[in-house]
Amino acid sequence: xxxxxxxxxxxxxxxxxxxxxxxxxxxxxxxxxxxxxxxxxxxxxxxxxxxxxxxxxxxxxxxxxxxxxxxxxxxxxxxxxxxxxxxxxxxxxxxxxxxxxxxxxxxxxxxxxxxxxxxxxxxxxxxxxxxxxxxxxxxxxxxxxxxxxxxxxxxxxxxxxxxxxxxxxxxxxxxxxxxxxxxxxxxxxxxxxxxxxxxxxxxxxxxxxxxxxxxxxxxxxxxxxxxxxxxxxxxxxxxxxxxxxxxxxxxxxxxxxxxxxxxxxx
Ligand SMILES: [Mg+2]
Numbered sequence: 001x002x003x004x005x006x007x008x009x010x011x012x013x014x015x016x017x018x019x020x021x022x023x024x025x026x027x028x029x030x031x032x033x034x035x036x037x038x039x040x041x042x043x044x045x046x047x048x049x050x051x052x053x054x055x056x057x058x059x060x061x062x063x064x065x066x067x068x069x070x071x072x073x074x075x076x077x078x079x080x081x082x083x084x085x086x087x088x089x090x091x092x093x094x095x096x097x098x099x100x101x102x103x104x105x106x107x108x109x110x111x112x113x114x115x116x117x118x119x120x121x122x123x124x125x126x127x128x129x130x131x132x133x134x135x136x137x138x139x140x141x142x143x144x145x146x147x148x149x150x151x152x153x154x155x156x157x158x159x160x161x162x163x164x165x166x167x168x169x170x171x172x173x174x175x176x177x178x179x180x181x182x183x184x185x186x187x188x189x190x191x192x193x194x195x196x197x198x199x200x201x202x203x204x205x206x207x208x209x210x211x212x213x214x215x216x217x218x219x220x221x222x223x224x225x226x227x228x229x230x231x232x233x234x235x236x237x238x239x240x241x242x243x244x245x246x247x248x249x250x251x252x253x254x255x256x257x258x259x260x261x262x263x264x265x266x
Pocket of ligand 1: 014015016190191192193196
């Protein structure tokens with residue numbers, strides 16, 4: 001793959017999945033892209049579609065971006081009102097409600113060309129990750145995403161090709177460390193894995209730009225101590241708790257104000 005200016009190549013990952021099924025049949029789609037825009041997107045032909053119908057979030061937010069047809073059965077309309085009223089019967093009702101619906105692949109959908117067996121997706125990604133320099137994998141709230149990636153090899157590291165990353169950098173953690181609470185708004189289609197992976201690249205670029213400009217929280221904490229010596233003594237002599245208190249104050253200030261580094265005037 002093309003390296004960006006001799007630095008460690010970065011690959012941005014996102015997946016869509018059934019949160020109740022950690023096996024490969026719970027993986028619905030996967031998207032990766034890198035620093036230079038090399039995209040890969042696949043929809044898992046081995047996903048257990050039927051089991052998705054009683055998962056409200058997946059039905060409302062993920063299925064609209066997949067090439068599937070949800071056939072609403074005759075019982076569907078008659079259950080719409082009852083579902084709200086009979087919450088305590090929810091589980092039972094959902095089982096009954098699902099029987100009235102079916103789901104199938106929409107082979108005429110333009111995105112159907114991305115549907116391929118899990119084994120093929122694993123082979124494609126082995127090729128994608130193959131590189132002389134191990135890439136940095138980046139995801140947003142990505143603990144599930146890397147598990148879903150690994151599920152393509154049965155979550156068995158011994159079976160997994162050497163090039164597939166075992167660790168990742170979480171954008172949310174990176175943002176927290178920089179004291180940044182708000183990330184840029186996503187322009188693409190949320191919950192379509194490739195769009196989400198591309199967004200991860202944008203958010204990462206944004207964080208790097210902020211990192212270059214913003215005062216690190218630890219530096220600001222030291223400055224607070226130096227100029228407001230509520231606790232006397234050098235920074236190095238403070239207890240861990242005292243330093244932590246300053247860092248908490250610094251992170252709050254960084255989250256609320258646009259504080260940038262400025263050279264000392266001579
Ligand atoms: Mg997503």
